Amino acid sequence: MIKAKHILGGAAALLAAGAVLAAGADLGQAQKQATNWTAIVMFGLFVGITLWITKWAAAKTKTAADFYTAGGGITGFQNGLAIAGDYMSAASFLGISGLVFGSGFDGLIFSIGWLVGWPVITFLMAERLRNLGKFTFADVAGYRFDAGPIRTFAACGSLVVVAFYLIAQMVGAGQLIKLLFGLDYLVAVCMVGAIMMIYVLFGGMTATTWVQIIKAVMLLTGATFMAFAVMMQFGFSPEAMFKRAVEVHSKKDAIMGPGALINDPVSAISVGMALMFGTAGLPHILMRFFTVPSAKEARKSVGWATTWIGYFYILTFIIGFGAITNLIPNPADYFVNGEIAKGLNGGGNMAAVHLSKAVGGDLFMGFISAVAFATILAVVAGLTLSGASAVSHDLYASVWRHGNVDSATELRVSKITTVCLGIFAVLLGIVFEKENVAFMVMLAFAVACSANFPVLFMSVLWKDCTTKGAVAGGTVGLISSVALTIMSPAVWEVSLGHAKGSAMFPYASPAIFSMTAAFVVIYLVSKMDNSAQAAKERALFPAQLIRSETGVGASVSGGH
């Protein structure tokens, strides 16, 4: 048990030091495990079912509106599950439970951060997005602003976020398949690229939505069963579970309090801001609000999404503690060479997977492995679809063709873009295989909260905002968030290998500076903008306000 101190302590220190709060979003380099046929067969079943659904969805996907928004025919409950499916990634399932397994309490701080963005979306964005937008979030800012610059900016903001998020997912898929299925990295990356392309290309938003719903239901069912099995071992007493965990864990009572995860308050607040407001700027999440028929359903979706995601995070906390109490007493079965000091077979992120074997046997472990991998597939499909719509709807149809384009041509362009993005995603996966991509998801959140969110927020809620202000402020947010992230320790020292302490930007996230800068620039430039175009845009605000608040004139089931 003394030996355990080293490895668990080491793993936690790595998690804490490496990318601070971003650690849970990364799966790291993984050792290839023995081929797991149960998991492969289960995953094959999932793919079979989802491809069959894609075939059904393909028959319904005829227009650009069907492709982007499933014709606006998704209910609030379904959309809530799909949003949850989009958001609950393999990294949050395996990463958070792994973090709880390694350091207990710290995992809880982490999961809270990932949930608190949802009320902000509910209170400030969901309904207005639905009322003003049609296919992409650029429609919202584009309501009264000059289409050329604002849509070009919004498409760039979307694509940057999508690209960073894609890298994290593709590399995660490659590492995960080595662990879960015992297959090669390249197999995973190509397989994810190919299957995802089939979903999006033929089934568009309808297929993507159902893939996410099925995945969300599978993940929630699997996690519920695991948490239930763990709680049953302790007669449903959390106190009994914690007591046992403290007995067996090498860190003893330290797992019941905050550890090294947050020490510097500026980083803590900055990461908190990125998570809280970044969620409201993720293009693949925002586009989900256009799939429901009304503002009422949009609110219901986000209400359900918050409920499911929050419930899921409570489960992962129990699963992490369950892994402590079930795995540590049986080192021979779960640890490298049976020695706790050498860590879990496959690394700390495998805690939930090993626990699934402990409570449900090989078959259940196959199920959980398949679900974890299916999770990546669903997230990648959503990302690709939102990237494709940014290119085809914003750049091609609105900016380049000034809206003079028929639905069939627009649909064709989005399909071509989907193929390009699919190939691009596979290439990213290959290029970044050996890189430390722990910071990528945090970077995506930083860009989302510094570029997309301020522009959306100000264009909808501030009457004096103008195109020039929005584009200038958004661009400042975009560039500063990327630049400061590169200069931060997680990238400069950990990924780029510069000397420790040489990072020019000392904090874990740029959000507190880059998001503030974006808002300030939007305000100042808009205030100074006295052009005729600016006057026209301000004059349009009352009409925009009425539409955003009442839905009068809002696009009904997109395109009909």
Place this chain on the structure above:
Amino acid sequence: MKEEDIVERIQKNPKFMQFVKMRNNYSIVLSIMMMVVYFGYILLVAFNKQFLATKISAGAVTSIGIPLGVGVLVFTIVITAIYVRRANNEFDATKDEIVREASK
């Protein structure tokens, strides 16, 4: 009735601006509550780790930080549900009435 006319009538209806103001205030108050709870918890982690590690009662293993943390998760779900419920019933009814008046 043309859409532009409805928009114009809504704009002239004092009830509309009153409604927007009331609802915005409500959204902002809830957003601030959420921020206070979340950033409060984070700052507690940053500045007073000792407090969060305190046991809930003598002889217990569970620390105060755990029910508080789970409490933040539950608070997030509940505050979202409260808004959705009120907006879907009360706010939508007021909004529908304003639109109906303008469409007559």
